[in-house]
Every structure is written in structure tokens, then in C-alpha cells.
Amino acid sequence: ERVTAMHVFPTNLIYTKTFLAIVDDINERGKGVVRIDVLGGPEAIGMFQQPAAARDGVVDMVHVPGSFYGANVPEIDAMVGATVTPMEARAKGGTRLMDQAHQQRFNVRFLGWIDGGVKFHIYMANQPKFGADGVLDLTGVKLRDNPIYTAFFKALKATTASLPATEVYSALEKGVVDAAAWTQIGLMDLKWDKFLKWRVDPAFYTTDIGIIFNLDRWRELSPEAQRIIEETIIEWEEKSYNDRQADVARELAELERRGMKVAAHSEEGARKYLALADEAVWGRMKERLAAMGDTTSYDKLRAIYHP
Amino acid sequence: MMEWYYALAFLLGMVLAFMFAGLPVAIAFLAANMIGASYFMGGSGDIFRQMERGIGMLLNNALPSVTTFNLMPVPMFLLMGEIFFHTGLANRMFTAVEKLMGRIPGRLSFVTVAGGTAFATLSGSSMGSTALLGSLMVPEMQRRGYKKYMAIGPILGTGGLAMLIPPSALAVLLATLADLDVGALLVAGVVPGFVLAGMYAVMILGMCLIDPAAAPNYEVERVTWPTRLRLLLFDILPMMSVVVAVIVLILRGWATPSESAAFGCLGVLLLGLAYRRLTWRSLVLSVTGALRVTTMALLIIFGSATFSALLAFSGASSGLIRWATGFALDPVPMLLIMFAILLVLGMFMDQLSMMLLTVPIFFPLAQSLGFDLIWFGVIVLLALEISFTTPPFGLLLFVMKGVAPPGTTMREIYLAAMPYMGCAMLMVGLLIIWPDLALWLPSLGR
Amino acid sequence: MRLLDQLCNALAALAGVYLAGTMAAIVFQATARSLGLSGSSHVFTFTEYGLLWIAMAASPWLVRIRGHVFIELFSAFLPLRFVRAWSRIVAAICVIVCLFLTWYSTQATLHAWERGDADMRSLDMPKWLLLGSMPICFGLMALNFLRFVFGRETLHTGQPGVHE
């Protein structure tokens, strides 16, 4: 059986490399049963159109952060605001809930949460200032905006500028923006560390990259093919989590070696800071679910993903 | 799935056939896209289901490629150029420049090369710069009896320099995708960029000598020194200061290129007010002119961006790349093959898609061939630059067509662009012979 | 006919106003930012969407004034008496293409509406508001091309080169 697949990020990103490794692994184990053909990345279908391509059956399988289709499946914010690992979420039945929500709202299966456990930091060009309440005060800081964390940044009083990731380097160079949020890894790949010399601790949110599969196409697959695909992805959920944790430790050390300084919140400040972050993402999820008339999912997910 | 060469022939054949039949370029792309998308993106089900799915995907896919801030310099610079032109400020400035420059043959072409180099490189937007200079210079130069190629060629040539000389968003993107040192790649483009601009100037001089009628060497009235000072102070400095202000805004990091372009419009409007040249009529004409070219260019991008995606989705472009790079040849022939692929793809695809497709294959290959990757990056940038003006689909050609005076044919534009493409190719040859042209400057910083 | 012209002109005028407004909005937003004020991050979002709306609103008008670039190669080879007939055939193909686009963009708009699809930037923009501009644009374009099929004027002149 042949399956088509796509990824939303360019191939030089670590997350895409993980996905391509998963595909190779499935093809290896699935010899004679199932074979996945990767059609390409954002050059073939725009990154934000790919989830809909999987839903509508243009392509069978897509590797994508849930936030890209958060308006359709609000539940994905539970991954963004999670305090548990992908494995814990699966063990406690969270992944099953997530899968049900995907099937019901988006006509896809949610197969797994890949490269989980990588968190975000705010990185700044100048020394961060803290308010009287001990929380980071971004008044006067020009922060690169991103839909994932807009609400959180507003709470920190930042001045935001919307820029595609590809333009951030030149914007930083010229001082159009002087701060940006990014994951714990990959900052050096983007070369932003040349300008961003301060890291604000603690880290917040986690990456929500998953693999989704068109539901109609999934039902046509033989049970054998289904088993191979799903089992491989579940194994990689744990493997990629561990790999990324090692990367995080390595990259943070390398950044500090290159002279990145850390501005940490006080214990009390950190608690408030993270509460603001949580409030923003869980609040958005609650709002979107309420707009869909769903009043039960929020509490169930909160109990599992953010106990 | 179709073999890649059938897919390639099918898709390209359709769009070329529609275009040569005389359909508007944008409609030709859209027609080919609809058929191609139904076939390749249609998924399963009957033909109607496939068309609905494929074309629906196509239309959704077109949204982000049109609604991006990266395109904003185009309408803004167009508007700025049109206001300059319709308020008569441009005419006033160029008349003064001519009086000051005296009898140098082809003087306005040199002004175009110098202005174009400064403007394109600093604004970083090839399309925006072509739009501004095209709407500003071409009508003025034609009015003064220049042949069209003396006006159009330099603008198209210098428009491409935008991505070679920093600041260049495209170079940053290439460095990021190929995992190169951004600073080194940016610096490496400086010398080749200015050498290329110098080649353009020498070529124009040659053209003037061969065909003196191309740039009329008409008598310009002699002016006295006090008059010169007055011309400089009142007719040139104020207009130049708007252009310089735009550049300073960008360089000092106070604004992005799109924002500075918007400030440029504001500046020209204020100048128009100060010189009492701003009328309701000139405003309406300016906006109409900018709207005409913006819409034309955006609809072509609407069609061509999705055509790019279709080439990638069908496996046609990646098949071509893998096939051509599959030969085991000596380094220089391999380099030329890669260069040729970029030129061929460039005829049909936009730069970003080309980079996403080729970088993962080309850079590892270049490394295995023992190339210096920074040097190779400069060559890729040169190829991308040329592809902006390659017939039949180079986007700059269409922008130029939109702003050039009525009666300008595409043939004239193609021909005007050719010598400048030749210069860029020559530059590639020079880089192969003397890699230090690119590598010397970055080596100082290491 | 008069009604069609007036409608297309009105849409083009709207697009022109939006274009001028975009300039003002960008100046405003950049000024606000450099003064350390936040302004609204929605300004950029709406200037970006504006690029689509402008193109869709002004395209039908551009058809009427022959503002879309095309290449005259085939018709330049034709004997002059066939050029007009060929030009009408080409215009008819354009009508068909635009009608298809009208139909499928209507479908795409309805699907986006039913599924609640959104384009997520500084705000969740309902996709049907973006896609919905397409059927209007392509529908009016089809009508304008239709006039080059049956009307007195034709799209092409028989002169070689690229025209607009």
C-alpha cells in the first residue's frame, strides 16, 4: 500500500529530520506491506494549508504543529500548555482524547506527539527588566510577534511586530525588533544568537508537533499497515522526546559558552510569569471551545495535560 | 504517480501553450493550475470530486503567497514613483540633473545605474526598486529621446543587484536554509555586486559609442555657477533627500523596507504640497497607475506561486534536479549543471520555492565536490538574480511591462534585459576563475 | 453593460482607496512603534489581506482596460483577417476559465464557512472572508471577457509583442 506524506518545515530543521527518520523507519518495517512517499515540504503546499490538505484528502499524512489548525481543533492548546511528557499524556488517555477531537472536528487521526518536551524562552538583545511584582516587564521592548503567544506577550506589555521567521534576522540586525521567543533549540541554526544575548528563565509552553492522517484513507488501510504506522510513531514519541532533551541540554550549554547570559525570575516572579503564560493559552482554548458549544473537554484535558 | 518528466512536460506544456495562444499571463497560469491541480491534488473519487478538492486546495494555497508583507514594497514604491512622476517633480529633477551633467553621452543611463544600484541594494526589494525606477525614469528618458533599451536595461539589471549586495533578505534566507554563516555570505556578495554594477556602466558606455543615437547627445544650455547652485538646492536636493531618507530609515533600522517606502510616499506628497504641484488629478492618476501595476503583478503572482507549488507537488522539479545532479562529472561541469537548473527553474518558479527545492540537494553536493560553500552561495544568488529577468516569466519583466510607456513590447523588454543577463553570466565565469572576488572580503573578518 | 462598468469601476475605486489607506496605515503603525507605542498589530494583518482584496477588486476593471499582460505571438503570425476571430476564441477560453474559477471558489468559500476554517495571524480571520472575494472577482472578469467575445472591440490587435 502507498501512502503520501508532507512536512510543514524546511528540511534543514531538526523537526523535519525526525519526521523523515520516522518515515524511513516505517518503510523499513513495512516492507511489502506499506510504503510512505514524502511529496515535499512548504514549497509544494504552503505550510498553513497542509493540515487542510490532510483533512481533505489531498495528501494522506502530514507532520505539523497543532497550533497551525488550532482554530479548527482548539484541543491542541492542551499540548502547548502541557506540564506532562507525551508519554504521560498517552498513558493517562490524553492522546486518545486528542485523537477523538481530531477525528470529530478535523477528519484526521492524531497519531502522536513528536519531539515533545521542548520549551520556549524569550530571548532579548538587551538586559531584561523586571517589574515590582517580580515579573518580566517588556515595556518599550520590540518583540517579534507570533500567533502562538500573542496573548501572553500582551500581558507582559510588549510592543509587538509581526514578521515571518525568515525576516527576523534582518529585523534583529537593524533593531526593528530586539526580542523574540523561540524554542530551546534551533536558535543557532537561525543565527539569531548573534543579536539576542539574554535568555529569560524559566521556559514556558512546549512544542506541539504531531503527525495527522486523513481519516478516510486510514480506514482503507489494512490492519497490518495501520499497526506498523501507529506503533512506529508511538515508539518515536519517546525516542524523539529523549533525543530532544539531550539536544536542549547541549544547545543551552553551547549558547552559554558563546556568551548568552541568563536573566532568571525570582521564585515568586517565575510562578506569576508561568501563570500568565498558562492563563493565555488555556484561556484561549476555553474561549474557542465555548464558541463551539463544548463545555466538557476543557476540564478533562486540563486534568490530564496540566495536573 | 506520473514520471517526473511527463509531469514536467505536461505542466509546462499547458502553461506555455495557453500563453502563446494569447491568454493573459495570469489566466494562462490559472488555467494550467486548475487542470494540473485536479490531476495531482485531486486525491481519490470521481472527476468532479477531484476537481473540487484539487482546485479548492489550489485557491487556498494561493492565499498566503499573495497576502504577505514581503510584497508590500511593490505597491508602496510604485505609488511613490507615480506621485513623483504625476506631480512633475521627477521632470524637474531630471532637467536639473541634465543641466548639471552637461554633455556626457548617455548621462541618464548612468544616473539610472548609480541610482538603481543604490536603491535596489539598499531597499533589498528587486520588484519594488524596478517599480519605482521604471515608473520614474522610463517615461522621462523616453521623453528626452533615449531609446527604450537604454532606460529599461539598466533598471532591470540593477533591480537584480538587490539580492546580491546587503541588506538582502534573500541572502539571509539562503544562508539559513543552507546553514551558512549569514554575515560571511552577505559580505561575500559585496565585491561581485559592485563589480557587476561597474560592468553595467562600461557596457552602457560601449552602447553609446556603438549607437550614438540611442542616447541623444543634444545640446544642453550652458548654465552659470549661481544657476547651478540654485538648481542643486531647489531642484535636486529636496527630491534626493526623500530618496535618501527612505534609505536611511532602512539602514538605521527605524523601519522595514515596506515601511520606509510608505514614508517615501508621504515625503513626496509633502514635497508636492511645498512646490504647489499636488492636485487632486495628480493624486488620482498616481493611485490609478499604482493600482494598475499592483493588480496585474499580484494576479500573476497568484497564478505563478501556485504553479510553483504544483511543479513541486507533482515531483516534476525535484525529479529534474535529481536527474541532472545524478551524473558524476568534474566539479566545474557539475557547477554549470546546477547553475543551468536554477536558470531553467527560474523561468517558472519564484526564488523562495527554488531555494527550498534546491538547497537540500545542491549544498551537500557542492560540499562533496570540494567547493567553498560561501562562494557557491554567491553563485546561487547570481543565478536567482538572473532568473528574475529570464523570459518568458521573469517577474521583473512583467513589472517593467506594467510601468513602461504604452506601446512598449515585451520583445523590447526581453532584448533590453539580455546584455545585463550576459554580464551576470560573465560574473559567474570570473568567480570560477578568481574565487577571491567573493571570498577575499569575508576572509578579512574571520 | 453600463451597470457592469459602474460596478467594476466602483470596485476599482475601493481598491484604490484601500491602497492609499494602506500607505497611511503603515506610516501610522511605524510611527507608533518608534514612539514606543504599541498601535495595533492588526494593522499589518489587514494590509496583508488588503493585497488580496485589492487584486480581486481591481482585476475585473483591469480586464476592461486590457491591463492584464499577455503575449501576442500566435495571433501575430495569423493573417490579419483571422486575428479578430482568434482573439474572440481566446476571450471565450478566458470566460470558461473564469467561470470554472468562479464555481470552484464559491465551493471553497462555502466549505471554509461550514468548517469554520481560519487564517491565524494577529487574529483568527475567517477564511471565507478571504476566499469570498474570489467568486466576485472571477465572475465579473468572466463577464468582462465575454464582451471581448461578442462586443465590437477585441482583446488582441495582431501586433507582435506583449500587450496590456
Ligand code: NA
Ligand atoms: Na540588498
Ligand code: NA
Ligand atoms: Na523567475
